[in-house]
Amino acid sequence: xxxxxxxxxxxxxxxxxxxxxxxxxxxxxxxxxxxxxxxxxxxxxxxxxxxxxxxxxxxxxxxxxxxxxxxxxxxxxxxxxxxxxxxxxxxxxxxxxxxxxxxxxxxxxxxxxxxxxxxxxxxxxxxxxxxxxxxxxxxxxxxxxxxxxxxxxxxxxxxxxxxxxxxxxxxxxxxxxxxxxxxxxxxxxxxxxxxxxxxxxxxxxxxxxxxxxxxxxxxxxxxxxxxxxxxxxxxxxxxxxxxxxxxxxxxxxxxxxxxxxxxxxxxxxxxxxxxxxxxxxxxxxxxxxxxxxxxxxxxxxxxxxxxxxxxxxxxxxxxxxxxxxxxxxxxxxxxxxxxxxxxxxxxxxxxxxxxxxxxxxxxxxxxxxxxxxxxxxxxxxxxxxxxxxxxxxxxxxxxxxxxxxxxxxxxxxxxxxxxxxxxxxxxxxxxxxxxxxxxxxxxxxxxxxxxxxxxxxxxxxxxxxxxxxxxxxxxxxxxxxxxxxxxxxxxxxxxxxxxxxxxxxxxxxxxxxxxxxxxxxxxxxxxxxxxxxxxxxxxxxxxxxxxxxxxxxxxxxxxxxxxxxxxxxxxxxxxxxxxxxxxxxxxxxxxxxxxxxxxxxxxxxxxxxxxxxxxxxxxxxxxxxxxxxxxxxxxxxxxxxxxxxxxxxxxxxxxxxxxxxxxxxxxxxxxxxxxxxxxxxxxxxxxxxxxxxxxxxxxxxxxxxxxxxxxxxxxxxxxxxxxxxxxxxxxxxxxxxxxxxxxxxxxxxxxxxxxxxxxxxxxxxxxxxxxxxxxxxxxxxxxxxxxxxxxxxxxxxx
Amino acid sequence: xxxxxxxxxxxxxxxxxxxxxxxxxxxxxxxxxxxxxxxxxxxxxxxxxxxxxxxxxxxxxxxxxxxxxxxxxxxxxxxxxxxxxxxxxxxxxxxxxxxxxxxxxxxxxxxxxxxxxxxxxxxxxxxxxxxxxxxxxxxxxxxxxxxxxxxxxxxxxxxxxxx
Numbered sequence: 001x002x003x004x005x006x007x008x009x010x011x012x013x014x015x016x017x018x019x020x021x022x023x024x025x026x027x028x029x030x031x032x033x034x035x036x037x038x039x040x041x042x043x044x045x046x047x048x049x050x051x052x053x054x055x056x057x058x059x060x061x062x063x064x065x066x067x068x069x070x071x072x073x074x075x076x077x078x079x080x081x082x083x084x085x086x087x088x089x090x091x092x093x094x095x096x097x098x099x100x101x102x103x104x105x106x107x108x109x110x111x112x113x114x115x116x117x118x119x120x121x122x123x124x125x126x127x128x129x130x131x132x133x134x135x136x137x138x139x140x141x142x143x144x145x146x147x148x149x150x151x152x153x154x155x156x157x158x159x160x161x162x163x164x165x166x167x168x169x170x171x172x173x174x175x176x177x178x179x180x181x182x183x184x185x186x187x188x189x190x191x192x193x194x195x196x197x198x199x200x201x202x203x204x205x206x207x208x209x210x211x212x213x214x215x216x217x218x219x220x221x222x223x224x225x226x227x228x229x230x231x232x233x234x235x236x237x238x239x240x241x242x243x244x245x246x247x248x249x250x251x252x253x254x255x256x257x258x259x260x261x262x263x264x265x266x267x268x269x270x271x272x273x274x275x276x277x278x279x280x281x282x283x284x285x286x287x288x289x290x291x292x293x294x295x296x297x298x299x300x301x302x303x304x305x306x307x308x309x310x311x312x313x314x315x316x317x318x319x320x321x322x323x324x325x326x327x328x329x330x331x332x333x334x335x336x337x338x339x340x341x342x343x344x345x346x347x348x349x350x351x352x353x354x355x356x357x358x359x360x361x362x363x364x365x366x367x368x369x370x371x372x373x374x375x376x377x378x379x380x381x382x383x384x385x386x387x388x389x390x391x392x393x394x395x396x397x398x399x400x401x402x403x404x405x406x407x408x409x410x411x412x413x414x415x416x417x418x419x420x421x422x423x424x425x426x427x428x429x430x431x432x433x434x435x436x437x438x439x440x441x442x443x444x445x446x447x448x449x450x451x452x453x454x455x456x457x458x459x460x461x462x463x464x465x466x467x468x469x470x471x472x473x474x475x476x477x478x479x480x481x482x483x484x485x486x487x488x489x490x491x492x493x494x495x496x497x498x499x500x501x502x503x504x505x506x507x508x509x510x511x512x513x514x515x516x517x518x519x520x521x522x523x524x525x526x527x528x529x530x531x532x533x534x535x536x537x538x539x540x541x542x543x544x545x546x547x548x549x550x551x552x553x554x555x556x557x558x559x560x561x562x563x564x565x566x567x568x569x570x571x572x573x574x575x576x577x578x579x580x581x582x583x584x585x586x587x588x589x590x591x592x593x594x595x596x597x598x599x600x601x602x603x604x605x606x607x608x609x610x611x612x613x614x615x616x617x618x619x620x621x622x623x624x625x626x627x628x629x630x631x632x633x634x635x636x637x638x639x640x641x642x643x644x645x646x647x648x649x650x651x652x653x654x655x656x657x658x659x660x661x662x663x664x665x666x667x668x669x670x671x672x673x674x675x676x677x678x679x680x681x682x683x684x685x686x687x688x689x690x691x692x693x694x695x696x697x698x699x700x701x702x703x704x705x706x707x708x709x710x711x712x713x714x715x716x717x718x719x720x721x722x723x724x725x726x727x728x729x730x731x732x733x734x735x736x737x738x739x740x741x742x743x744x745x746x747x748x749x750x751x752x753x754x755x756x757x758x759x760x761x762x763x764x765x766x767x768x769x770x771x772x773x774x775x776x777x778x779x780x781x782x783x784x785x786x787x788x789x790x791x792x793x794x795x796x797x798x
Numbered sequence: 799x800x801x802x803x804x805x806x807x808x809x810x811x812x813x814x815x816x817x818x819x820x821x822x823x824x825x826x827x828x829x830x831x832x833x834x835x836x837x838x839x840x841x842x843x844x845x846x847x848x849x850x851x852x853x854x855x856x857x858x859x860x861x862x863x864x865x866x867x868x869x870x871x872x873x874x875x876x877x878x879x880x881x882x883x884x885x886x887x888x889x890x891x892x893x894x895x896x897x898x899x900x901x902x903x904x905x906x907x908x909x910x911x912x913x914x915x916x917x918x919x920x921x922x923x924x925x926x927x928x929x930x931x932x933x934x935x936x937x938x939x940x941x942x943x944x945x946x947x948x949x950x951x952x953x954x955x956x957x958x959x960x961x
Contacts, residue, residue, distance in 0.1 A: 026894055033902030034890040034909065036837020036877030043836035133820070210841045210849055210903040210938055261839070261903030262938050294842050516900030516939050689897050689944055696941030720842035720936070727933040728942040733925070757941075 017596045017606075020525040020535055021748070024685035027521040028540065029514065038259040041214035041231040042291045049216065049287040050079050052277055053135035055125040055142045056299070057117030060151035060372040060713025061166070061334075064115055067125055068143035075141055077134030080284055082126045084112035091245045091279035094270065096336035098486030101343045104176040104368075106336035107167035111276035117146070118166060118334035119374050120713055121299025123273050128280055128288060151372040151713040155308065155331035158369035166334050166370045175336055176343035176368040178350050182425045183361035188323035192314030196397045200390050201783040202762075204306035205705035207379050208725050211261020212292040213301065215274045217281035226253045228278060231260045233268040233513055234553035239545045240489045241270055241339065242278050257543030263515040264380040264697065266301050268555050270338040273300060298718035303707055304379035305784075306331055307349065307386050313394035314361075319404050319412040323361035324354040324425075326390060330368050333375035339488045342376050343368050348383025348475070353391050355424045356435055356471040356651065357413045362425035372713045378555075384474060384759035385698055389784070392470040392763040396770065397780060406469055406767070407448065410439060410653075414471060428473075431644075433651040434739040435471060438675045441737050442469075442653050446673045451657060459775060465659045465670070466774075468767025470760040476557035476678070476752025477648035477743070479641060493641035494563045495549025496570040498527055500578060500634040502620045504598060504612030506531060506538045508570070511551015512563030513543045517754060518686040519559040523567040525682055526748065530571030531578075532595030533612070549637060557752025560682055561648060565746040566640040573636035581619050581632045582610055640746065648743045648751040652676030654695070654760035656768040657732075662776065662795055665788030667703060667769060669730065674760065675737040679751035687753045688736040694757020695734050700726045701758075702765040706785050806870040810835070811879025819866045826850040826861030828869075829876055837877035837906045841936070848935030851907035852876050858914045877906035886913050888952050898948035900939030908935045912949045922957050925950060 032038050057064075069081040093108035113124045125142050129135035150164045157163050158173040165172055189195055216229040226246065232238050235255040243250045260267065277290040292300065307330045314322035328349050332342035346366040354362050399409040414435035415422060423429045442448075448467070455465045483490040497509040508527050514520045520540040528535040542548060549566075552558060575595055582600040583590040586609055594603040600610040618625060619632035626632065642648065655673045660666075674691050681687050704724035708716040717723045742749025762784060769791065770780045778794040792798040807816045810833060817832055829835040829852065841849030843862050850861035853875040880886045889909050892898070899905040915923060915931040923931070928949045929942065937945060 027897065030894040030897075030899065030902070031890070033899055034893050034905055035881040036835075036906040037881075038902055039836070040839070040903065042840070043830075045834075133822075208938060210847060210901070210936060211839065212841075260901060262901045264938070294844060516902060518897070518900070685897050689900065689940060692941035692943045693900060693939045694941075697938070719844050720846040721844055725936055725938065726942075727936065728929040728946065729926075729933040731929070731942050733946075734941060734943050 016529055016532065018532065019529045021529050021680065021682055022684065024683055025521055025525055025535055027518050028524055029520055040211050040259045040261050041216060041229050042211055044216045044229045044258065046216060046218055046287040049289055050128045050130060050284065051132040051135050052126050052128045052280055052288050052290045053132060053139050054123035054273055055127065055139045055144060057113065057120060057122045057124050059117060059146055059148050060120045060153065061149040062117050062146040063149060064113060064117060064124055065145040065147050069125065071141040072127055072138040075134070075138035077130040078127060078138045079130070080128045081142065082280060082283065084110055084114035084124065087111045087276055087279050088114060090283050091275055092247070094245060094338040096338035096341045098341050098483065098488055100486035101176055101341060101347060104336065104341060104343045105170055106175060107170060109272060109335045109338065111272050111279050119372055120715060121374060123276060126276055126280060128284060153371050153373055153709060153711055153713045155329050155369050155371060158331065158371055166372060173370040174367065175332060175370055176346065178347060178366045180350055180362065180364040180426055185323050185325060185361045185363040188361040189314045192322045193317040194398060194401045195312060195314050196394060196401055197312045198397065198780065198782050200309045200311055200393060202305040202307045202386050203706040203785055204303045205701055205707055206298065206301050206303045207264040207266035209262030209264065209266050212294065212297045213267060213271060213274065214291040215277050216287055216289045217278040218287040219282040219285055221285045224252060226278065226282065228253065228255045230255050230257060231267055232257055233263050233515060233555055234490065235513065235543055235545050236511065236550050237490050237553065245275065246282060254546045257513055260515050263554065265378050265382065265555065269302055269340065269377050271300065294720060295718045298723065299374055299715055302337060302377040302379060303374050304345065304376055305386060305701065306376060309386065309390050311390050311394055313398050315398040315402055317402060319402065319409045321357055321359040321413045324359060324391070324394065325363045326353050328366040331371040331373065332368055333373050334370055335375055337375050337377035339490065340378055340483065344378055345383045349387045351426050351428055352383060352387035352473065355387065355428060355473045356415065358415050359413065360425055373709055380694065380697060381755035381758035384472065384755060385701060385762045388470050388472045388759050389763035389766055393766055393782060396468065396767045400774060407439065407443060410471055411436065414439065428649065429645060430649050431743055432741045433473065433649060434677045434741045435651055437739045438651060438653050438677060441739060442655055442673055442675045445675065445735060445737050446655050463659065464662055464772045464776065465657065466768035466770065466772025468656045468764045468771050469653060470763035470767065471653045472651065472756065472760040474557065474650045474756045474759050475647045476650055477561040477642050478556045478558060479643065479646050481646035482556065491550060491552045493639050494551035494566050495637060495639040496523065496563070496567040497549055497635065497637040498531065498570040498574045500574065500612065500616055502616050504616045506533055508538060508540045508567060509548045510540060510542055510563055510567060511549045511553065512559040513553045515554050517554070517559065517690060518683065519554060519563060521686060522560045522564050522682050526564045526567040527571040530568045531575045533598040537598055549639065557754040561746065561750045561752050562640055562642065564682055564750055565748050566638055568748050569638035569640060570636050573638055577633045577636055578615065582615055584626055584630050585615065585618055586610060642745045644745045645743065648679065648745060650676060650678045650751045650756060652756055652760065654764040656764040658765065658768045658772065660769060660772045660791060665791035667786065669699065669732040672732050672734045674734065674757060675739065676753065676756045677739040677741050678753040679740065679742040680749035681738060681740060682750055690753045691736050691757040692734045694755060695761045696726050696731055698758040698761025699731065699765055701784060702762040703785050804867045806867055808869050808871060809873045811875055821867055823866045824862050825852065825864040825866050825869055828866035829861060835876045835878055839903050839906065848907045848911060849904050851910045851935065853910060858910050877910065880910065888955060889913060892948040892952045896944050896948040898940060898944040904935060904937045908932065908937065908945060911935045916953055916956060919953065923953055
């Protein structure tokens with residue numbers, strides 16, 4: 001494998017001989033994928049496997065009066081037709097609450113709707129047949145009689161007395177509420193030279209993974225075991241949930257992930273149809289497969305955002321930000337999603353707003369309400385795109401109001417780089433951030449002054465270009481503070497088991513999972529470096545609860561920072577074990593030896609002493625030649641969980657440069673920049689590609705993506721022709737830069753990088769559009785996505 | 799054969815195939831389910847995302863918009879065949895080197911579409927032209943920048959090799 005060494009040769013404590021830390025090593029699993037020889041869950045076929053299709057509610061809210069299944073049961077190929085009341089006998093319902101989100105409430109949700117459907121698309125009946133086509137044919141023969149109930153769809157009136165309460169047992173439609181009031185907010189606003197107040201709106205959108213959700217469940221009645229092939233980010237979490245709700249022990253459940261066709265947070269939740277598929281396998285004692293089709297994805301994959309935020313900023317004439325205030329309202333569908341809950345996004349908005357700035361006065365209110373639309377939950381960058389766009393939108397509106405350059409206003413307010421450790425007004429603890437260095441780097445990287453000059457010149461010829469910025473912070477490497485303390489069985493720990501095989505190669509089993517982000521490469525780099533072998537000698541195995549250490553998987557930008565550290569430590573532990581064997585064979589002291597490039601050498605001079613394949617041969621096949629009482633241990637496991645800091649915050653700043661066509665309202669993105677600081681960079685290429693992919697998902701939210709519902713709760717654009725995702729031709733080149741502030745919580749010092757792009761892109765694009773249109777006197781645009789009609793509206797042209 | 803099925807005979811990746819298929823079955827479902835060629839993926843089932851892109855009689859088509867029965871007598875090439883032929887090995891290597899794929903679900907279709915562009919291009923395609931041509935193939939992971947880099951590098955390398 002060719003190594004592209006495009007990183008600066010800065011030596012650190014991590015730079016052992018033949019270190020791969022900081023090098024762009026190609027991922028080990030790519031050839032399989034470029035040749036079409038991956039195995040995604042949608043590719044899995046098992047003996048006696050049946051397929052399930054679901055009859056789904058066409059109504060946003062309806063009582064299920066009667067389900068007539070006789071005709072469907074007689075249809076060709078049909079194996080079973082099952083309704084909700086039958087399936088709850090196999091799998092118990094669940095409630096998506098966390099105890100540390102005080103007061104958060106939800107109602108029990110079953111694998112198939114029982115008596116009542118609460119959103120358009122909720123599954124009400126399952127049809128299992130020999131083929132998916134036969135199952136779908138038979139679904140059309142199922143006669144469901146509904147009594148339509150009034151639907152509560154608008155969050156603004158969800159709490160009004162006249163609005164129907166979705167779950168009578170809860171008393172009202174309020175899922176969760178949080179308030180923060182720090183400093184002297186009213187006094188600060190009163191003393192401000194300027195106050196800007198506006199309302200931001202963030203359209204509902206969704207992940208649109210190119211491979212839809214997929215699951216194959218295989219209950220073996222003879223073994224009393226459930227094997228679930230599942231396109232998931234968190235296999236151990238799912239193992240627990242399948243076991244718990246089937247009423248069996250965790251060791252009776254094995255979850256295997258294989259290749260996963262895109263996740264982005266979509267595939268880390270409990271989905272009723274997937275739980276139903278697992279229950280059906282147990283009921284029918286045979287493998288059952290479910291792959292969501294695209295319309296099913298749109299009406300059942302978790303949606304995200306859908307926040308309305310009234311926001312206010314105070315600023316003095318010299319550019320000091322005096323106070324931030326927000327009032328967030330978000331509708332999350334009829335259930336809080338299990339087990340992570342649907343309160344986290346609003347909670348994060350409250351935590352993160354104003355986060356990069358030293359402003360001490362902050363007031364926030366967030367209300368999370370139920371509604372009869374598809375469920376909402378954590379999607380890539382959870383809360384960050386909202387908090388960042390609100391904060392940065394306010395900052396640039398304030399800068400415009402007092403006539404100050406937006407970068408200058410930031411320079412005067414960002415937390416100084418020498419102020420750490422410190423904390424935000426909302427109480428977030430920051431170990432070490434680099435806002436000012438990142439800003440300076442961005443300024444020079446994009447040639448800001450040059451772009452401003454170009455912008456000014458072009459305006460004279462009627463070309464309206466805009467430059468917009470977004471400083472941001474990102475939550476990564478979460479400790480148990482995220483979910484564990486709230487009672488969810490989601491571990492924040494991860495582990496790695498490293499073993500030397502009988503020919504001197506290294507096999508690593510890790511609890512983190514590969515979703516395409518490159519976790520396997522990062523784990524291989526860490527082990528190869530800390531143990532001391534060429535990376536080609538390292539094979540990484542992920543995604544199998546029978547064989548990998550217990551771990552959290554992939555979410556909240558944790559795989560590299562947490563899984564990487566566990567792998568690094570496991571490699572070190574195995575090195576010590578192997579050196580003990582080598583010392584025994586060579587009659588040397590372990591401390592005088594090292595392993596470099598797969599060979600045991602003298603630590604001092606690097607003289608070759610013993611190749612690993614020879615060491616392995618002796619240890620495994622001729623242990624009789626080792627001294628009496630000496631036992632070689634050629635497998636080592638280490639775990640890691642952040643203990644010092646609840647989260648390893650990262651930071652950065654993005655900039656968007658774009659042109660608005662004032663006749664058509666179309667936005668042409670010209671260039672995008674992101675400077676971010678994720679601590680130690682294990683693989684520069686993978687970090688940059690996480691940033692770029694994340695930026696484009698954020699751009700999608702800013703310009704295109706929107707789940708459009710009518711007032712009766714009907715999704716109007718549930719297909720990929722009508723729901724727009726970014727295409728290659730619309731996207732700009734994206735330039736990345738880095739500042740490196742390692743976390744001292746781990747030896748590696750790596751923080752996460754998976755969500756920074758998505759966090760900052762929507763705000764920077766919004767600010768750039770408003771910057772472009774400001775000379776035309778347009779009302780600032782604050783309602784995402786910024787479609788051409790909204791832009792023309794702001795210009796007063798429609 | 800009954801009133802719902804038809805016998806078809808075609809060439810898939812150079813091998814002769816004779817199958818009895820349901821008239822309603824799409825080409826991509828036929829390839830995946832009947833021939834176990836799972837390198838072609840199903841994304842939108844709507845002709846939009848390009849994950850099912852395969853070559854039929856030398857032209858790239860959407861496997862979800864064409865019926866298997868329409869391929870009677872045709873020559874079909876999938877990513878498995880393209881890989882084994884070696885014809886896209888430079889593209890595959892460039893995608894791997896540049897990390898122009900993450901989850902890889904769109905990649906077989908993306909490589910087929912990129913190969914189509916490079917085979918047709920009379921001159922070196924610009925980055926904008928590459929972006930334009932690949933706009934029928936959606937990628938949710940990479941943000942496209944790396945894909946454009948990889949295709950551009952191969953276009954330049956192939957042009958250099960011709961000189």
